[in-house]
Amino acid sequence: MKIAPSILSADFANLLQDVKEIEEDADLLHIDVMDGHFVPNITIGSVVVKALRQYTSLPFDVHLMIENPDLYIEDFVKAGADIITVHQEACVHLHRTIQRIKGHEVKAGVALNPATPLETLKYILEYVDLVLVMTVNPGFGGQKFIDSMLKKIKELDEMRKEMNLSFEIEVDGGINIKNIKQVVEAGADIIVAGSAIFESPDPSSTIKEFREAVGT
Numbered sequence: 001m002k003i004a005p006s007i008l009s010a011d012f013a014n015l016l017q018d019v020k021e022i023e024e025d026a027d028l029l030h031i032d033v034m035d036g037h038f039v040p041n042i043t044i045g046s047v048v049v050k051a052l053r054q055y056t057s058l059p060f061d062v063h064l065m066i067e068n069p070d071l072y073i074e075d076f077v078k079a080g081a082d083i084i085t086v087h088q089e090a091c092v093h094l095h096r097t098i099q100r101i102k103g104h105e106v107k108a109g110v111a112l113n114p115a116t117p118l119e120t121l122k123y124i125l126e127y128v129d130l131v132l133v134m135t136v137n138p139g140f141g142g143q144k145f146i147d148s149m150l151k152k153i154k155e156l157d158e159m160r161k162e163m164n165l166s167f168e169i170e171v172d173g174g175i176n177i178k179n180i181k182q183v184v185e186a187g188a189d190i191i192v193a194g195s196a197i198f199e200s201p202d203p204s205s206t207i208k209e210f211r212e213a214v215g216t
């Protein structure tokens, strides 16, 4: 299991300090990019990713919650993204968008909102490196995990086995020390957590507790 702290819940006035605090314990840094159109919130853009890139070697896991992601892929690649994930709901030509990301030699992911069926990914799964299952409606940190998403993670894991594919399953939203084990048992490989890590008194110990809770 990999842990990807989401900087959405970090202190933006002390962003580097917060990243440094989790650097040794985290596997990836999850960066939520929101445009105020696809989701009702505006967060950070490629300039912030580029600024952070100079100070950490953690792989950057960029979650684009934006319309027309094709227009910005190159900017995020140049800024230092290692994984770029786009939403199925935001891409009219998803296959083209995934190929565009992979053409830059970074990993390509596709994200699904809670209400979007897995079946919409049937013909794209063989091309992606990662599927991000949203377990809250995207836009904000600190929301409650939607329980029915456990079934979705399990079904995706089954599809992966049946299709003999090796994409990673990433899960994002409302994950904490109480539900992490269930999420991993359902089939998740990468756990994103924002508020549970950055709003805890000791973010680095919280990551260690997450690993202990899962038994890894």
Ligand SMILES: O=C(CO)[C@@H](O)[C@H](O)COP(=O)(O)O
Residues within 6 Å of the ligand: 006, 007, 008, 009, 030, 032, 063, 136, 137, 138, 139, 140, 141, 142, 143, 172, 173, 174, 175, 192, 193, 194, 195, 196
């Ligand atoms: O993409 C998103 C929200 O849209 C997430 O990455 C959040 O940042 C997760 O925050 P928590 O639910 O863990 O507080």
Ligand SMILES: [Fe+2]
Residues within 6 Å of the ligand: 006, 030, 031, 032, 063, 172, 192
């Ligand atoms: Fe995210």
